[in-house]
Amino acid sequence: MATFHLNINGKKHQVDVDPNTPVLWVLRDHLNLVGAKYGCGVAQCGACTIHVDDVALRSCILPISQVGNQTITTIEGLSQNGDHPVQKAWLKHDVAQCGYCQAGQIMSAAALLEANSNPTDEEIRTAMTGNICRCGTYVRIKEAIKTAAANS
Amino acid sequence: MTLIKTKYNRRSFLKVSAAAGGGMLIGFNWLTSCTSPVEEGIPMPNEWFEINGYIKIGNTGLVTIYSPNPEIGQNVMTSMPMIVAEELDVKWDHVVVEQGSLDEDAFKNRQFAGGSLSIMRGWDVLRMAGATGRRMLLEAAAKEWGVALSDLTVSEGIIKEVNGDRSIGYGAIASKAVGIEVPEEVELKDPKDFTLIGSFQKNVEGPKIVTGKPLFGLDFKREGMLLAMIEHPPAFGMTVKDFNRDEIVAVNGVRDAFTIDISMDDPGFGNENAFPQMIAIVGDSTWQLMQAKKALKANWEIESELENSEMHAQRLKRDIDQGEVQETRKDGNPEAAFTKAAKVIERTYTAPFQAHNTLEPMNFFAHVTTDKAELIGPTQTPNSLRESASKLLGIPEENISVDITRIGGGFGRRLYVHYGLEAAAISKKTGAPIKLIYTREDDMTHGIYRPAYRSTYKAGLDENNNLIAYSVKGVGFREGAIFPNRFPAGAVDHYAATKLKSETNISTGAWRAPRSHFEAGAQQAFLDEVAEAAGKDTIELQLELLDRAKNNPVGEKYEYEADRYAGVLKLVKEKANWGAEVPGVHRGFAAYFCHNSYVAQVLDLVMKDGLPVVKKVWCAVDCGIVVNREGAINIIQGGVVDGIGHAMYSELKFENGVSTHKNFNTYQLVRHNQSPEEIEVFFVENDISPTGLGEPGLPPAVGALANALYKATGQRYYHQPFAIANQDQNAFDISRTG
Numbered sequence: 001m002a003t004f005h006l007n008i009n010g011k012k013h014q015v016d017v018d019p020n021t022p023v024l025w026v027l028r029d030h031l032n033l034v035g036a037k038y039g040c041g042v043a044q045c046g047a048c049t050i051h052v053d054d055v056a057l058r059s060c061i062l063p064i065s066q067v068g069n070q071t072i073t074t075i076e077g078l079s080q081n082g083d084h085p086v087q088k089a090w091l092k093h094d095v096a097q098c099g100y101c102q103a104g105q106i107m108s109a110a111a112l113l114e115a116n117s118n119p120t121d122e123e124i125r126t127a128m129t130g131n132i133c134r135c136g137t138y139v140r141i142k143e144a145i146k147t148a149a150a151n152s
Numbered sequence: 153m154t155l156i157k158t159k160y161n162r163r164s165f166l167k168v169s170a171a172a173g174g175g176m177l178i179g180f181n182w183l184t185s186c187t188s189p190v191e192e193g194i195p196m197p198n199e200w201f202e203i204n205g206y207i208k209i210g211n212t213g214l215v216t217i218y219s220p221n222p223e224i225g226q227n228v229m230t231s232m233p234m235i236v237a238e239e240l241d242v243k244w245d246h247v248v249v250e251q252g253s254l255d256e257d258a259f260k261n262r263q264f265a266g267g268s269l270s271i272m273r274g275w276d277v278l279r280m281a282g283a284t285g286r287r288m289l290l291e292a293a294a295k296e297w298g299v300a301l302s303d304l305t306v307s308e309g310i311i312k313e314v315n316g317d318r319s320i321g322y323g324a325i326a327s328k329a330v331g332i333e334v335p336e337e338v339e340l341k342d343p344k345d346f347t348l349i350g351s352f353q354k355n356v357e358g359p360k361i362v363t364g365k366p367l368f369g370l371d372f373k374r375e376g377m378l379l380a381m382i383e384h385p386p387a388f389g390m391t392v393k394d395f396n397r398d399e400i401v402a403v404n405g406v407r408d409a410f411t412i413d414i415s416m417d418d419p420g421f422g423n424e425n426a427f428p429q430m431i432a433i434v435g436d437s438t439w440q441l442m443q444a445k446k447a448l449k450a451n452w453e454i455e456s457e458l459e460n461s462e463m464h465a466q467r468l469k470r471d472i473d474q475g476e477v478q479e480t481r482k483d484g485n486p487e488a489a490f491t492k493a494a495k496v497i498e499r500t501y502t503a504p505f506q507a508h509n510t511l512e513p514m515n516f517f518a519h520v521t522t523d524k525a526e527l528i529g530p531t532q533t534p535n536s537l538r539e540s541a542s543k544l545l546g547i548p549e550e551n552i553s554v555d556i557t558r559i560g561g562g563f564g565r566r567l568y569v570h571y572g573l574e575a576a577a578i579s580k581k582t583g584a585p586i587k588l589i590y591t592r593e594d595d596m597t598h599g600i601y602r603p604a605y606r607s608t609y610k611a612g613l614d615e616n617n618n619l620i621a622y623s624v625k626g627v628g629f630r631e632g633a634i635f636p637n638r639f640p641a642g643a644v645d646h647y648a649a650t651k652l653k654s655e656t657n658i659s660t661g662a663w664r665a666p667r668s669h670f671e672a673g674a675q676q677a678f679l680d681e682v683a684e685a686a687g688k689d690t691i692e693l694q695l696e697l698l699d700r701a702k703n704n705p706v707g708e709k710y711e712y713e714a715d716r717y718a719g720v721l722k723l724v725k726e727k728a729n730w731g732a733e734v735p736g737v738h739r740g741f742a743a744y745f746c747h748n749s750y751v752a753q754v755l756d757l758v759m760k761d762g763l764p765v766v767k768k769v770w771c772a773v774d775c776g777i778v779v780n781r782e783g784a785i786n787i788i789q790g791g792v793v794d795g796i797g798h799a800m801y802s803e804l805k806f807e808n809g810v811s812t813h814k815n816f817n818t819y820q821l822v823r824h825n826q827s828p829e830e831i832e833v834f835f836v837e838n839d840i841s842p843t844g845l846g847e848p849g850l851p852p853a854v855g856a857l858a859n860a861l862y863k864a865t866g867q868r869y870y871h872q873p874f875a876i877a878n879q880d881q882n883a884f885d886i887s888r889t890g
Contacts, residue, residue: 020439025437029438034366034370034373035365037368037370039512040816041591041592042592042816047511076363078363082359082363090361090362091358091362094355094358096357096361097225098224098510098512098559099225100512100561128824129823130823132511132816133511134511135561137793138828139828140786140789142824
């Protein structure tokens with residue numbers, strides 16, 4: 001066990017956990033931030049995607065000991081009022097079916113647009129390939145990203 | 153004018169009372185026919201017979217609709233309340249939808265159990281409840297003002313005098329409407345007057361989903377709750393002997409470890425079990441439990457044969473001739489007709505086991521005390537869980553509550569209740585509230601799988617290339633993927649269909665559009681090959697057959713309506729501009745009827761770097777009245793992606809009883825870069841009561857893909873997954889690549 005000081009969604013947190021604990025479980029079990037989802041535990045599905053200093057990472061394989069001073073953003077902190085351009089576009093295109101993967105999809109999409117404000121279809125496909133949607137909402141995800149790109 | 157009764161055998165379908173905090177509360181039985189989560193042949197779950205839906209008309213005019221339907225992503229939490237709101241005549245933005253629980257009141261209305269409600273479908277019940285509310289509110293206003301009902305009109309929750317100035321909102325009159333006697337029958341709207349039904353409405357939980365609110369079972373927390381994980385035997389055919397308990401309870405954060413057994417003498421509906429005995433570990437945090445699982449050293453005992461995929465292929469090959477026959481149909485004399493035919497085509501199709509892989513793994517909260525149990529989590533069949541939990545725990549059903557969370561994917565997997573029972577068994581033994589969580593590996597290797605199938609189709613053409621004989625026989629574990637009375641039954645003079653079963657000790661069950669997803673792909677690929685042999689356009693061949701079925705049907709009744717079937721073929725043909733050839737674009741067509749809905753699809757693909765890319769899929773759908781157009785399009789699109797993905801990429805193999813695929817690094821699910829680039833959906837507009845949408849979009853996609861792949865590669869696709877399997881007709885049962 002070790003103590004870690006974290007900056008998550010602009011707030012400071014302190015946790016006392018095994019240094020190998022993935023950030024996902026620190027968020028979900030210790031800090032009650034359950035927006036990032038568990039889907040596979042091996043960085044294959046993207047449901048757990050968060051931002052670490054604006055880069056989209058799979059929190060299920062990121063040990064808490066590697067976070068250091070970097071800031072963490074989760075879906076809960078992506079915007080104050082759920083009005084990030086990507087979130088708004090997700091609602092406009094009514095993307096979700098079961099909704100379980102969508103927090104991860106949104107976090108990947110937001111990071112993509114942060115790095116590339118006007119991605120091509122091909123760039124969207126490549127960037128989003130790490131996020132599985134079992135309900136198959138990929139067509140809407142692509143359209144929503146294009147809308148968000150136009151509005152941000 | 154359509155009238156609907158509110159009573160049956162003098163018993164009311166409705167219960168009206170004053171709402172807490174003012175206003176009116178209408179309780180009714182909220183059926184689930186629009187969702188069709190249960191496949192044909194499985195008994196109707198008990199929960200369909202209870203009062204479990206409520207409409208609250210508050211004194212502010214805000215209408216709250218409590219929808220008890222499990223929401224697995226099919227969007228019923230939006231579409232079904234829309235039906236109520238349409239007949240109630242309220243503005244959609246004055247409606248709030250909440251997930252209702254299985255209310256305790258349900259037990260006071262057990263007299264509803266039985267067949268009485270089966271005469272009505274969910275569509276009618278929801279309409280009746282809304283229309284009754286509207287009528288009672290109108291009557292209350294008429295009484296208040298001393299006028300006749302015919303002097304009043306209502307629109308968007310405001311009641312007005314036809315020849316006067318007075319008007320009143322639902323909120324202001326709701327408390328008085330409680331005193332009005334429930335009318336014996338009420339008038340329903342003419343579908344032509346629908347304003348909300350058929351419109352595009354967003355998912356009511358969208359804002360919560362995009363902000364990461366705790367909606368799902370995996371997100372559920374209770375003060376003092378412990379976490380639990382299970383370790384099931386590594387192979388089908390094995391059971392637990394013992395394990396290193398002392399070492400496990402010494403792992404940091406572990407509170408206890410023990411074996412549980414959820415087997416019971418008389419398992420009810422949905423009580424399929426992959427492994428009734430397993431090891432459970434209880435502790436403080438998920439990560440610690442995952443470490444404890446790694447430290448497990450268990451001894452397992454072999455109880456029955458450890459099976460593998462080659463064995464499965466051999467059994468299916470044997471049992472397509474020797475298996476137990478489950479269902480047949482025969483018209484004319486197919487054997488003689490095949491002998492006389494100028495051309496005979498025979499093809500065999502296969503598909504492997506598949507997992508459901510809901511993205512939210514199985515999980516459940518349980519708090520079991522000596523005489524009570526509280527169960528909360530993602531289940532499609534809460535009442536089945538309660539029934540089985542009662543047997544397992546020895547606690548009467550009325551002391552067991554089951555609440556449903558939002559469900560991170562169903563696809564049939566959460567019809568089965570074992571994980572809720574496991575949670576209950578763990579809580580009982582621990583004496584504490586616990587939440588059971590499966591790892592992905594637990595989830596994928598502890599399945600109630602889509603079984604492997606094998607079907608052989610045979611067609612006979614006469615010298616004029618008319619289809620004179622058609623036969624199909626199909627075998628699967630538990631059930632063959634054959635529907636003897638579906639198309640082309642009724643359309644061919646000499647017809648035979650035989651459904652057979654084979655045996656396995658691997659647990660199998662319903663998987664989105666059970667059996668239909670395989671039958672559609674195989675049948676539609678076969679008919680495409682037959683059309684080619686006959687020198688006919690594939691759509692024209694099927695239209696000819698449908699014409700025959702309609703005008704001069706062969707044999708006993710068949711399941712589909714030939715007109716509606718032909719309708720979707722013609723619609724997709726027109727919308728996709730079928731027949732127009734674009735260089736480099738390869739087109740496939742397929743259609744299918746299941747869950748009372750008709751879907752036809754045209755799929756365009758191109759080859760890029762040697763791999764197929766699906767450019768666009770056109771879908772023509774006849775599901776009767778479309779309730780929520782937005783949600784309907786979304787679910788059809790999802791079905792197309794699901795169908796393409798599983799036919800193309802997914803398979804589960806077994807070696808020595810062990811699933812060789814354990815996570816998404818080896819089990820391939822369709823990803824963004826493999827998804828169609830565009831999917832356009834068209835509906836046949838009619839006034840027929842709505843039918844299933846969650847499943848019918850999937851099956852034709854398999855056939856349309858196979859047929860487009862053939863155009864692109866010159867190779868027919870018989871064996872799933874298309875991207876991996878050896879397509880040789882003769883080689884599939886011996887060796888598989890990949």
